[in-house]
Amino acid sequence: MEKEKSVIIFSREYPPNLVGGTAVVACSTARGLRKLGYHVTVVTSQNKDVVINEDGVDIISIGQDIYQQNTGMSDSNIKYHMRVLAFLKDRVKISPDIVLVPDLFSYPEAYLFAKKN
Numbered sequence: 001m002e003k004e005k006s007v008i009i010f011s012r013e014y015p016p017n018l019v020g021g022t023a024v025v026a027c028s029t030a031r032g033l034r035k036l037g038y039h040v041t042v043v044t045s046q047n048k049d050v051v052i053n054e055d056g057v058d059i060i061s062i063g064q065d066i067y068q069q070n071t072g073m074s075d076s077n078i079k080y081h082m083r084v085l086a087f088l089k090d091r092v093k094i095s096p097d098i099v100l101v102p103d104l105f106s107y108p109e110a111y112l113f114a115k116k117n
Helices: 021-035 075-089 104-116
Strands: 006-010 039-046 050-054 057-063 098-100
Touching (some): 006 104, 021 039, 021 057, 075 104, 098 104
Parallel strands (some): 039 057
C-alpha cells in the first residue's frame, strides 16, 4: 500500500479568522489537497493554543494575536516565529512531502521547519 502524502500549510490566517484572502486561499488549498488524498496539517494563529481535526484537516493554532503586534522584524515577531517552531516540535510527528506558505509572514518558521524535516 502506498504511503499517504503529507503537506503542512503555514498561514497566520485560517477560518474562523477571516481577515482577508490569505485565509480563503489556505482553507481552499487544505480542503482541495485533502480531497486529493493528502494528509493535511495547517499551522495558524488564533486566540489560544488549540489542536483540532476539522473535515480531515489537522489544524494547529498557536495562541497569539498577531494583529496586535507591529509588523516587520520586531523582537515580538521573532519571538512569535520561535514560539511556533517550539510548539510544533512536540506536536507534529510527520515529515511532510510538501510545505506551503500562502502567507509570507509565516515564511521564517516554514523555512526552518522544512529544513529540519
